[in-house]
Amino acid sequence: MSAPVKYSIQTRDLNLWYGDFQALKNVTVDIRHGLITSLIGPSGCGKTTLLRCFNRVNERYGYVTTKGEIRLLGKNIYDPDVSLIELRRAVGMVFQRPNPLPISVYENVVFGLRIHTPRRQLGRGVLDAAVEKALTEVGLWTDLKDRLKQRATELQLEQQQKLCIARLLPLKPDIILMDEPCSALDVEGTRAIEELMFELKGRYTIVIVTHNMAQARRASDECIFMLLGELIERRRTEDLFLNPGDSRTAEYIEGRYG
Amino acid sequence: MTDGPTNFIETPFVRRKRRAESLAKWVFLAMSFAMVVPLLLILGFLVARAWPALSLDFLLDPPVRGMRAGGIWPALLGTIYLVVISLAVAAPIGILAAVYLNEYARDNWFNRLINLAVINLAGVPSIVHALFGLGAFVLAAGIGKSILAASLTLAVMTLPVIIASTREALASVPRSFREACWNVGATRWQTIRAVVLPNSISGILTGVILQVSRAAGETAPIMFTGALFFKAVDRGDLFAYGLLEQCMALSMHLYVIATQVPGVPEAVPYATAVVLLGAVLLVNATAIAVRVYMRSRKKW
Secondary structure (H helix, E strand, C coil): CCCCCCEEEEEEEEEEEECCEEEEEEEEEEEECCCEEEEECCCCCCHHHHHHHCCCCHHHCCCEEEEEEEEECCEECCCCCECHHHHHHHEEEECCCCCCCCCEHHHHHHHHHHHHCCHHHCCHHHHHHHHHHHHHHCCCHHHHCCCCCCEHHHCCHHHHHHHHHHHHHHHCCCEEEEECCCCCCCHHHHHHHHHHHHHHECCEEEEEECCCHHHHHHHCCEEEEEECCEEEEEEEHHHHHHCCCCHHHHHHHCCCCC | CCCCCCCCECCHHHHHHHHHHHHHHHHHHHHHHHHHHHHHHHHHHHHHHHHHHCCHHHHHCCEECCCCEECCHHHHHHHHHHHHHHHHHHHHHHHHHHHHHHHHCCCCHHHHHHHHHHHHHHCCCHHHHHHHHHHHHHHHCCCCCCHHHHHHHHHHHHHHHHHHHHHHHHHCCCHHHHHHHHCCCCCHHHHHHHHHHHHHHHHHHHHHHHHHHHHHHCCHHHHCCCECCCCCCCCCCCCCCCCCCCECCHHHHHHHHHHCCCCCCCHHHHHHHHHHHHHHHHHHHHHHHHHHHHHHHCCC
């Protein structure tokens, strides 16, 4: 008998408008705990918008209105007692272009810790341990352990992207959101990031937006297909690609449009 | 993962951080507000002191009785002459130079030298510009102390700032606009005419207009090169000065009646200052209006 299915993210009738334009229409979806879920669909279908709802960064723009419910780990993140700071600590985000800060590798990794921890709790030992742990987790430790003082912006793009993931880890996030994390990387870099995602799976719930159907197929456990702001279907990845439940999904994965 | 669901509830540490955040916001707001206060105080103080002397006649009448009575017309007119001529010289040179530097120049030692020169020229104190003007225009070029020499001196002073502000306006035009132009085979000049200038003209004009206030306010550069203690001019005469004659100017006049002439009624220097300040504010308001108008037509 398998354990009951756990969901990290659940949305109910989520609607979102940019001004008058409705970008998400009644999106109701459950995203499973500890797995990799990919969001696919043609440009403009709302997948990035949906992703950005999960840590409420959309609200930074004054013209965005949201309706509906988003539950993360069972808690509605629009509840008044939710602290955006705590929410964003628990929900990390990785962007298209690696965005390491122009400081050392070491300082990049401990940046979040420094922000979220009182200074007297951050001895050298704590920081060093956090850096080693995070860099080991993303597979950068052997390469970078002698170059921790190097500026992070001087690394290769692939290393920069891994570093951006490592930067999230000391904060012990529950969920990692990735917005086309490989689109600036070459084949090798993409492979490395995908392998890293497999390594992190289980400990973190990963949601990845991708334009690359082959990547969704290779690298995710579950797949969500979106079209024009609507959620068409969510299935196990191999089911979605082999037996799509909706003709629109079938046509999309056959490459008839998109 | 965290041991239990945190429910994203604020911890005491976060609450402290948030308190610091709102404190920071108030401090920043207070500092911005602090910028407004001196301006309002200065304006209020000046207008209150100047009130008895202010009138339309004060603007249009020449000073009489050894500048102890009458108005400031010759100084106002002189300032207008100086500013208009200096801008007529500085604006075209500055804008064209900026276009070259921003659109044509590659990064080589010569262009870096020009850049360095522009930056350093902007930092030269106005009294040094005055001495340069005296040496170069008045004496070496043989123009003599005159409106022309003083305007040229002001032009040299405003030029580097015009270049800098124009370059900034040009640089704000997205690179993709230029690429779109180049990729249909437009020359650089066609690109500049069709795309770069129309999209940066508001910024360029704003930068130029703001230099009006600087040129109008400076005393030192014109004192040695063309400003006059006193000249008899008829009420409201628009053509009182020739290009090669010296003229009165508001900033100089203010200095003279405030420090050099005994027995001037207290309100008169204040009224002169109000006129100078009013003119500057008017010009700046024009700059803002131009920018707002042009921005509203710009759709990107």
